[in-house]
Amino acid sequence: MATLSIRSLSKSYGATRVVDNISLEVADSEFIALLGPSGCGKTTLLRMIAGFVPVTDGQILIDGRDVTHIPPHLRNTGMVFQSYALFPHMTVAENVAFGLKMRGLSKEESLKRSADALSLVRLQEFSGRYPRELSGGQQQRVAIARVLVIRPDAFLLDEPLSNLDAKLRQSVGLEIRALQRKLGLTTVFVTHDQNEALGLADRLVLMNGGKVIQSGSAIDLYNNPADSFVANFLGRANLMTGSVSASGTFTTDDGLVVACDTKKFAPGSPATLCVRPENIHIGPTAAEHPNTVLGRVLMATYLGPVTEVQVKIPRSETSLTIHVQNRRDDARPALPEVDKECVIGWNYSSALLLSSQ
Amino acid sequence: MRGSIGRFLFAAFNVMVVGLMVVPVVFVVWSAFYDSPFLSFPPPGYTLRWFSEALNHQAFLSGAMTSLKLALCASVVGVIVGTLASLALVRTEFPGRGVLNSVLLSPLIVPNIVLGIALYMFFIWLADQGGLDFTSGFWGLLLAHVLLTLPWSVRLISANLIGLDRSVEEAAMNLGANGLKTFFYATVPQMRSGVIAATLFSFIISFENLEISLLLVGPGSTTLPIALMQYLEFNINPTVAAASTLQVVLIVGLLLLTDRHVKLSRIV
Numbered sequence: 001m002a003t004l005s006i007r008s009l010s011k012s013y014g015a016t017r018v019v020d021n022i023s024l025e026v027a028d029s030e031f032i033a034l035l036g037p038s039g040c041g042k043t044t045l046l047r048m049i050a051g052f053v054p055v056t057d058g059q060i061l062i063d064g065r066d067v068t069h070i071p072p073h074l075r076n077t078g079m080v081f082q083s084y085a086l087f088p089h090m091t092v093a094e095n096v097a098f099g100l101k102m103r104g105l106s107k108e109e110s111l112k113r114s115a116d117a118l119s120l121v122r123l124q125e126f127s128g129r130y131p132r133e134l135s136g137g138q139q140q141r142v143a144i145a146r147v148l149v150i151r152p153d154a155f156l157l158d159e160p161l162s163n164l165d166a167k168l169r170q171s172v173g174l175e176i177r178a179l180q181r182k183l184g185l186t187t188v189f190v191t192h193d194q195n196e197a198l199g200l201a202d203r204l205v206l207m208n209g210g211k212v213i214q215s216g217s218a219i220d221l222y223n224n225p226a227d228s229f230v231a232n233f234l235g236r237a238n239l240m241t242g243s244v245s246a247s248g249t250f251t252t253d254d255g256l257v258v259a260c261d262t263k264k265f266a267p268g269s270p271a272t273l274c275v276r277p278e279n280i281h282i283g284p285t286a287a288e289h290p291n292t293v294l295g296r297v298l299m300a301t302y303l304g305p306v307t308e309v310q311v312k313i314p315r316s317e318t319s320l321t322i323h324v325q326n327r328r329d330d331a332r333p334a335l336p337e338v339d340k341e342c343v344i345g346w347n348y349s350s351a352l353l354l355s356s357q
Numbered sequence: 358m359r360g361s362i363g364r365f366l367f368a369a370f371n372v373m374v375v376g377l378m379v380v381p382v383v384f385v386v387w388s389a390f391y392d393s394p395f396l397s398f399p400p401p402g403y404t405l406r407w408f409s410e411a412l413n414h415q416a417f418l419s420g421a422m423t424s425l426k427l428a429l430c431a432s433v434v435g436v437i438v439g440t441l442a443s444l445a446l447v448r449t450e451f452p453g454r455g456v457l458n459s460v461l462l463s464p465l466i467v468p469n470i471v472l473g474i475a476l477y478m479f480f481i482w483l484a485d486q487g488g489l490d491f492t493s494g495f496w497g498l499l500l501a502h503v504l505l506t507l508p509w510s511v512r513l514i515s516a517n518l519i520g521l522d523r524s525v526e527e528a529a530m531n532l533g534a535n536g537l538k539t540f541f542y543a544t545v546p547q548m549r550s551g552v553i554a555a556t557l558f559s560f561i562i563s564f565e566n567l568e569i570s571l572l573l574v575g576p577g578s579t580t581l582p583i584a585l586m587q588y589l590e591f592n593i594n595p596t597v598a599a600a601s602t603l604q605v606v607l608i609v610g611l612l613l614l615t616d617r618h619v620k621l622s623r624i625v
Contacts, residue, residue, distance in 0.1 A: 102533030
């Protein structure tokens with residue numbers, strides 16, 4: 001397999017920079033997910049790696065080989081598309097053998113290798129069917145086999161699960177991950193769905209406005225977001241803008257005073273406070289925490305594993321979202337009733353101070 | 358209640374429109390079997406002799422041959438030119454693309470008879486300028502009929518091209534196909550339904566055309582519709598109806614045959 005290096009890569013359409021000076025190193029056999037809201041440039045970046053979008057500036061190296069200006073058919077990347085993009089007029093076996101045929105392999109060799117690839121995705125008995133005779137999940141697995149058979153240097157996936165229903169999304173996703181591990185594929189996976197990214201990738205690359213905002217493991221990004229955009233994009237976050245009033249103290253625009261780590265900010269500088277819903281305690285034990293607020297319960301919604309509670313705090317326009325774990329073996333926590341006052345609290349370390357975005 | 362009245366009116370309107378199109382055909386087919394040299398109603402009896410009459414009428418036979426040859430050539434030429442033009446129009450950017458598109462579709466908006474007269478005058482001018490005489494012969498007719506079929510080819514093939522999933526072609530490139538191979542392995546097979554529909558429509562439009570051929574036919578190159586019209590100038594009997602019935606059967610047969618390969622309801 002191979003490494004993938006992206007060096008100061010940019011793409012402009014007229015005055016619009018869709019991809020803005022991105023540098024990224026993907027190690028051999030690493031699985032990275034390009035994640036971001038639609039229009040953040042993640043798909044354009046992937047298509048530049050595949051060679052479908054001409055590069056405005058910068059370099060793309062696959063295994064040290066500069067492919068920046070090499071046409072797509074000579075790059076040896078393997079792309080899986082959102083729409084599957086199978087050849088409708090070819091059987092499953094012919095679809096899978098296509099890449100080998102283009103590489104001039106003998107019929108015998110390509111049949112053997114296609115059969116192997118099809119058995120990797122457990123579709124060997126479908127080889128004589130046409131794509132239209134398969135379900136969406138099966139079609140996407142054929143598309144994966146079609147790419148694996150050419151042993152690509154870079155395995156590229158463009159929202160491959162978006163057209164599948166929720167159950168299939170998970171199973172095909174896990175299948176992609178298992179194959180990627182087994183074959184040691186250097187993989188770039190584009191998605192706007194954070195759950196897919198968190199669940200599959202070794203490393204997340206969060207993009208916005210054509211730039212990489214933060215890159216790291218799921219744990220890194222979730223627990224130490226670079227700024228309020230990251231905190232807000234990944235998971236749920238209660239964000240409050242304000243400024244550092246003194247060392248160790250942050251005052252929100254609404255006048256709420258919070259004790260937290262302010263080391264990264266000079267006194268007086270603006271920042272955003274982030275507290276994740278699962279880190280806020282509610283009920284009798286809440287008052288034991290360094291940050292305690294008296295609020296009023298607006299709404300409590302049972303969501304299965306958690307109950308989501310909206311609490312309005314004094315002087316603030318917005319309410320805080322709190323997740324209370326629902327464990328069967330727990331004594332049922334005394335959930336505050338709607339419209340009643342309640343005490344909420346969180347730890348010093350649960351309050352993250354971030355630069356505003 | 359209101360909805361059901363609306364639905365009834367809509368259904369009635371549809372039945373009326375379809376009726377207006379079908380009833381004349383039914384009467385033509387029916388009258389082809391009348392056992393009477395005149396188109397009288399009700400018919401005194403039924404016979405098949407008008408069919409043998411039509412099939413033995415020399416002018417009809419040679420007209421049919423000319424029309425077949427002409428429709429075949431016009432649709433093949435029209436579809437080839439139409440395919441290339443559609444590829445250029447849909448897949449490339451060049452100055453004057455809009456103009457070219459309008460020019461290619463313009464024969465649709467000019468009445469056929471006007472087109473025929475204009476072409477005739479143009480061919481006369483061409484002959485005067487020296488040499489090429491297209492005024493009455495197969496080649497002149499072919500040129501005229503290509504003009505007739507081209508807009509249909511461009512329309513149907515362009516619509517098909519616009520609707521194609523480009524990622525299929527990208528997949529081919531990604532898997533190692535260069536531009537030419539991508540075109541032949543991924544693009545062309547997907548153009549199949551558009552090309553088949555375009556060929557069929559071109560054939561039918563050319564085969565049944567009367568107006569544009571009117572001034573351009575000559576001895577030995579008379580088309581079937583012209584032969585039928587000439588026959589009608591001197592005779593009124595069910596032979597013409599029999600010949601028309603055969604033509605209807607041919608076209609319906611073609612439509613059914615095509616529908617087995619490409620679902621017509623999906624493209625037209």
